[in-house]
Amino acid sequence: MFLHRLRKPVLALAAIAFAGSALAQSYTTSDGKKLDIFFVPTQHQVVKRMLELAEVGPNDVHYDLGSGDGRIVIAAVRDFKAKKGVGIDLDPQRIAESKENKDKDKLGDNVQFLNQNIFETDLSEATVVSMYLLNSINLRLRPKLLKELKPGTRIVTHAFNMGEWKEEHNESVDGYQVYLFIVPANVTGKWELSQGERRIALDLQNEFTDLNGTATVDGKPAEIRNARVTGTKIRFTIDLDGKPVVFEGTSDGSTISGAGWSAKKS
Ligand SMILES: C[S@@+](CC[C@H](N)C(=O)[O-])C[C@H]1O[C@@H](n2cnc3c(N)ncnc32)[C@H](O)[C@@H]1O
Structure with missing residues (x-):
């Protein structure tokens, strides 16, 4: 049963791969x-x-x-x-x-x-x-x-x-x-994040859905973890006061807005 299920796509793909040389005419x-x-x-x-x-x-x-x-x-x-x-x-x-x-x-x-x-x-x-x-x-x-x-x-x-x-x-x-x-938003660049009185400088790079970068909190570097871009949705974790804080927001290109926080491209 399993082999039978696999057979059709495998044959179709093999035909496509083979076509480049043997069926060149079909390409015109x-x-x-x-x-x-x-x-x-x-x-x-x-x-x-x-x-x-x-x-x-x-x-x-x-x-x-x-x-x-x-x-x-x-x-x-x-x-x-x-x-x-x-x-x-x-x-x-x-x-x-x-x-x-x-x-x-x-x-x-x-x-x-x-x-x-x-x-x-x-x-x-x-x-x-x-x-x-x-x-x-x-x-x-x-x-x-x-x-x-x-x-x-x-x-x-x-x-x-x-x-x-x-x-x-x-x-x-x-x-x-x-x-x-x-299609992921492009959030590569420098951002200023505001959460109440707190200000966090972010330097983000995203390639496809992968998100990396650094945060500066009260003048000290902090790690950004578990970061990902899904369409316009951004998610990452930063340790603040020794505790992990998850930031989830939506980007429109120049701002990222979340519950209780926002970030502006600087
Ligand atoms: C594998 S078929 C897929 C057909 C259809 N999308 C489907 O899934 O039933 C690929 C189609 O791409 C077309 N095609 C190939 N190269 C193209 C190109 N450069 N621009 C537009 N169409 C192209 C072919 O004529 C063919 O109909």
Whole structure:
């Protein structure tokens, strides 16, 4: 049973890995553009779980990067009531199929399919992004995702992760691996934290969800521990008067606000 469950994704991934050399022709669209990866659809039960993990709802704008036959975008709007869905695929054949599928479901202008390169697409309006690409493509996309997407944007990937950017969650759906990432706020820099009369100088660095730095309390250095950024939420511990104090707050870029404390970028 276990081996049977593993077999499908392993075969799909092996096919993708093999394709680079043996099926080079599959990488070219009918109008001569070079694809980074050819079309392999995500199974419907996996699509459903990816959209559940991303908690897609009526306030969301969903983008599928390399949207294939459009199934993830269509499900986001049809089944999860996203206010807008955008599929981007370089292959005109996939875009034509997606539009046919959208028409079958009688969906309106809030479902769009764009025949363009994901690397040349402005992603900034997305609140949810899905991807079934390759590890190497995810890594090439990573700086663009971190630059263009707002902190808090959810990214769900099928089969491939984001390297050192650790996921919030991963699970297997019938043997297919899925990952959830949340775009972290950038809190790198110097901050002045106020908690009542107390002032703490913070020098923070965050890479992806990891948060490191130093605190200066009453002129003395203090360690920052258990620190992490999850979307716009920041959490860290500093020892004050010999006792660990947990700070939890939300960043809007120039301030971090928590219960009984706030910090301003200096
Ligand atoms: C593995 S399929 C995934 C399809 C769909 N997202 C799904 O999960 O069912 C990858 C898709 O990416 C498209 N693609 C590959 N390189 C691309 C690029 N640079 N820009 C846009 N689309 C691309 C392919 O045409 C293909 O449809």
